[in-house]
Amino acid sequence: MTADFLLSLAQAITKGLLTGMVYGLMALGLSVIFGVMRVVNFAHGEMMVVGMYLAWMGFEYLQVSPMLSLPLIAVIFFGAGYVLQRAVISPFIGRPEHQQFLLLLAIAILLVNVSLVIAGPDARGVQMDSQFDSYELGPFVFDAVRVHAALTAVVIAGLLWLFFTRTRTGKSIRAAADNNLGALVVGLDVRRLYAFTFGVGAACVGAAGALMITIIPVTPFLAAEYTLLAFVIVIVGGLGSMTGALAGGLLIGVSEAVAGLLLQPSLKSMVSFGILILVLLLRPQGLFGKSGP
Amino acid sequence: MNLLARLTGGVPARSLWCLGALLVLLLVAPALLGKYGLSVLILVLYFAFVGQAWNIMMGFAGQLSLGHALYAGVGGYIAAGLFFHYGIGPWAGVFVAVAAAVAAGSIVGYLGFRFSLAGVYFALLTIAFSEFTRIAFDHWGWAGGSGGLFLKVDAASDILNLRGGPLLFYYVILALAAGTFILCRLLLESRLGRYWLAIREDPEAAQAVGVPVLRCKMIAIVISAALTALAGVWNAFYYNNLFPETAFAMGRSIEFTLAPIIGGLGTLFGPIVGAVVLTGLGEIFTDLSEVFHISGLKQIFYGLALLVIVMYRPAGVWPWIAERFGFGEKRR
Numbered sequence: 001m002t003a004d005f006l007l008s009l010a011q012a013i014t015k016g017l018l019t020g021m022v023y024g025l026m027a028l029g030l031s032v033i034f035g036v037m038r039v040v041n042f043a044h045g046e047m048m049v050v051g052m053y054l055a056w057m058g059f060e061y062l063q064v065s066p067m068l069s070l071p072l073i074a075v076i077f078f079g080a081g082y083v084l085q086r087a088v089i090s091p092f093i094g095r096p097e098h099q100q101f102l103l104l105l106a107i108a109i110l111l112v113n114v115s116l117v118i119a120g121p122d123a124r125g126v127q128m129d130s131q132f133d134s135y136e137l138g139p140f141v142f143d144a145v146r147v148h149a150a151l152t153a154v155v156i157a158g159l160l161w162l163f164f165t166r167t168r169t170g171k172s173i174r175a176a177a178d179n180n181l182g183a184l185v186v187g188l189d190v191r192r193l194y195a196f197t198f199g200v201g202a203a204c205v206g207a208a209g210a211l212m213i214t215i216i217p218v219t220p221f222l223a224a225e226y227t228l229l230a231f232v233i234v235i236v237g238g239l240g241s242m243t244g245a246l247a248g249g250l251l252i253g254v255s256e257a258v259a260g261l262l263l264q265p266s267l268k269s270m271v272s273f274g275i276l277i278l279v280l281l282l283r284p285q286g287l288f289g290k291s292g293p
Numbered sequence: 294m295n296l297l298a299r300l301t302g303g304v305p306a307r308s309l310w311c312l313g314a315l316l317v318l319l320l321v322a323p324a325l326l327g328k329y330g331l332s333v334l335i336l337v338l339y340f341a342f343v344g345q346a347w348n349i350m351m352g353f354a355g356q357l358s359l360g361h362a363l364y365a366g367v368g369g370y371i372a373a374g375l376f377f378h379y380g381i382g383p384w385a386g387v388f389v390a391v392a393a394a395v396a397a398g399s400i401v402g403y404l405g406f407r408f409s410l411a412g413v414y415f416a417l418l419t420i421a422f423s424e425f426t427r428i429a430f431d432h433w434g435w436a437g438g439s440g441g442l443f444l445k446v447d448a449a450s451d452i453l454n455l456r457g458g459p460l461l462f463y464y465v466i467l468a469l470a471a472g473t474f475i476l477c478r479l480l481l482e483s484r485l486g487r488y489w490l491a492i493r494e495d496p497e498a499a500q501a502v503g504v505p506v507l508r509c510k511m512i513a514i515v516i517s518a519a520l521t522a523l524a525g526v527w528n529a530f531y532y533n534n535l536f537p538e539t540a541f542a543m544g545r546s547i548e549f550t551l552a553p554i555i556g557g558l559g560t561l562f563g564p565i566v567g568a569v570v571l572t573g574l575g576e577i578f579t580d581l582s583e584v585f586h587i588s589g590l591k592q593i594f595y596g597l598a599l600l601v602i603v604m605y606r607p608a609g610v611w612p613w614i615a616e617r618f619g620f621g622e623k624r625r
Contacts, residue, residue: 040413088604095607097357097412102554102603105547109596116589220589224543228424231417266439270428276421281408 007139012257014142020253021150022211024246025157026226027233029204032160035240036177036197037093039100043108044205045226046115051077051209052218053115059126059213066126067148070210074156074203081202085195093194108223116220125217149211156207157246160200164242173197177240205230229269232276238286247288251275299482300475319467323460335463335531337572339524342470344552344564345477346520351550352559353477353486354513355493357412360401360419361521362545363426364394368522369529369540370436373444378435382454383530391522397422398518399511406510411496420543427541441536444529455530462531469527470565473520477561480516489513493559521549555602557609566611574598 030044041047051073058069088107092100133144164170176183176193183190212218229252234240237248252272259271279286301309323331343365350356371393372386401422405415431439451457455465480486488509491499500506529535539545556567575595582590606613 088600091604092607097416098351098550098554098558099603099607101357101359101416102551102599106596106599106603109592109599113589113592113596117587117593121588228420228543231420235414235417264432266431267428270425273421273425273428277404277418277425280410280414280418280421281404284408284410284414 008261009258011140012261013254014140015146016254016257017250018142018146018150018253019215019257020250021153021246022208022215022249023229023233023253024249025153025211026205026208027230027237027245027249028157028160028242029201029208030230031234031237031240031242031245032204033198033201034234035242036173037194039089039093040097040104041201042101042104042227043111044230045228046108046111046223047077047202047205048209048212048226048230049218049220049223050111050115051206052213052222053119053124053209054206055210055213056119056124056126056218059128060124065128066210066213067152070152070207073210074207077206078199078203082195082199084202085198086191089198090191090194108227112220112223115223119220121220123217123219126213128214131214145214149214152211153208156204157242160204161242163200169193169196173200225269229272232272235276235284235286236279238289241286241288244286244288248286251287296479300478302482316471319471323463328459331459331463333572333576335459335466337568338463338466338470339528340548340552340568340572341565342466342473343521343524343549344556344568345470345473346517346524347549348553348558348564349477349480349520350513350517352553352563353481353493354489354510355496356405356510356513357416358419358514358517359416359543359546359550360421360423361517361549362541362543363397363401363419363423364518364521365525365528365545365549366423366426366430366535366537366540367397367525368394369525369535370430370442372526373442373529373535374436376454377442377444383526384453384455387523387526390526391519394518394522394525395515397426398514402511402514406507420546423541423543423546427537430537430541436537437535439537441534443535444533446533462527466527469523474561474565481561485509485512490559551599553609555599555610557611560609560611560615562615563609563611566614567609570602570610 026044026048029047030041033039033041054073054076055066055069058064058073059066084107089103092103128145130144130148135142135144135147162170164174172183172188173193173196175186176188176190180190183193233248233252234245235248236251237244237246252275255271255275256268259268263271283289319334322334326334343361347358347361350358350361368387368390372383372390375381375386375389376383401419405418410418430436436442452461455461480489488499488504491502491504492506492509496506525540551571552567553564554567555570556565557563575591578591578594578598581594582588602610
């Protein structure tokens with residue numbers, strides 16, 4: 001154990017924590033959607049990739065930084081998610097899981113291949129000056145883009161928490177999630193709330209995509225990987241739990257970074273799947289979930 | 294005789310004649326079809342066979358597996374590896390391959406069922422094991438690692454080593470598909486089959502009336518994994534190459550689920566009808582997208598077709614056909 005090794009380990013952990021915040025925001029979208037309407041969004045990674053492409057296009061064609069286009073992307077995703085839920089997903093709520101799976105799989109195939117047709121198979125990334133900046137704190141060096149992305153993710157998660165605890169719509173959504181029938185009885189428009197929730201979940205993942213493009217370039221083939229990653233994170237954190245999704249994101253971000261350092265980069269997701277198997281078997285409600293599945 | 298009676302019992306004579314005619318047609322099909330037609334029919338039978346195997350897990354016993362590529366991959370890799378390294382032909386290697394897949398299935402099943410994971414949670418466990426194995430094979434030298442494992446392409450027919458042209462593979466996959474169809478019918482008519490349906494409909498009620506739930510689920514995953522491993526072995530020798538990225542891909546697992554879901558889950562003809570519909574659509578869309586020269590267009594058509602089918606025929610195409618034309622097989 002040399003000081004050098006400890007330093008690079010600490011670096012890897014901080015890098016993992018920063019990326020993990022963005023992972024957490026992505027997984028938050030999945031968790032919110034599942035927590036409220038019990039639909040597993042198998043198109044989540046595909047939505048993430050679309051968000052990355054939108055931010056890339058804004059940068060490439062309009063010279064807008066992904067950080068600036070993020071609010072617009074979130075709004076677009078909210079609208080698209082709202083409409084998608086209303087028009088297509090709504091009848092499938094409460095249906096058998098395999099039917100929901102097939103529906104979202106079809107949506108996923110459409111999203112990823114429309115991206116492929118529009119943007120092509122090559123990796124698309126943004127080149128910004130800030131990518132060469134870094135913050136130094138004693139012996140530590142932080143990539144500026146990662147720090148910005150992580151901070152933005154924290155702010156968005158905070159806004160979401162305020163939405164769910166302070167606003168009328170947010171509270172109604174939680175009520176509908178807790179007790180669907182009760183919500184109907186007291187006169188809440190549950191169908192509208194569900195559409196709203198899907199919009200919020202989509203906005204989260206769209207925003208996460210805009211942040212992620214500043215860290216790594218996008219290809220259509222990332223989509224399936226992100227879907228799986230989002231599953232791993234929410235299961236580890238606890239499906240339906242907001243804190244769980246964020247904490248799971250941090251945990252998986254760190255485990256990936258450390259596994260990449262100690263083992264081989266190609267083995268990093270093996271560690272994630274190993275964690276997933278252990279959590280599924282030993283604590284299926286997730287590390288932060290309240291009750292069993 | 295008892296077996297035959299059970300196989301045909303309660304089936305209208307008209308349906309039996311139709312089935313017989315279909316079998317004869319499939320037996321002589323290679324003489325009627327060209328090279329292209331035969332290759333499409335091979336695909337249809339492959340997806341019908343592997344869909345039937347998956348249907349035992351999901352359609353009969355109600356356990357959603359999205360990691361069946363694990364069994365096909367393990368089976369294919371072991372049979373191909375034994376042949377590649379030691380010259381052990383697939384007719385012998387298939388026993389090892391099936392045994393390995395059964396072991397894998399037992400591990401996944403025992404852990405999942407023992408810890409009572411159901412629905413999406415069980416599905417995620419199957420995905421996790423499949424992905425875990427994919428990365429392990431990426432780093433396993435004996436299996437060729439991420440560079441893949443290649444079998445020597447040999448046009449000379451050598452049935453003992455399952456080497457030969459499309460005709461050989463056609464009859465092998467036809468035998469597998471037909472055999473599995475009969476097996477599924479027998480299973481459904483057996484006590485075990487009734488137990489499965491009880492578990493699928495209400496596991497707690499089944500447990501309460503004394504159905505050995507854990508054992509029945511284990512038998513389902515073992516049979517399903519064994520059959521899927523056969524499909525994997527066939528696939529490895531038909532295509533002569535194996536890569537962890539494709540053999541264990543989640544996309545491969547999803548491919549296995551489509552024919553039974555589209556065709557009609559829990560029915561005997563569902564996986565077959567689904568395989569015909571999906572392979573047919575796939576071929577049409579390939580031709581269509583070649584006209585426009587846009588990559589990804591085929592998948593867009595495919596996605597749209599899936600969307601339309603699941604929105605308008607969520608229970609599958611076959612139950613709808615069966616009802617319309619009075620064939621009478623419903624999902625049990």
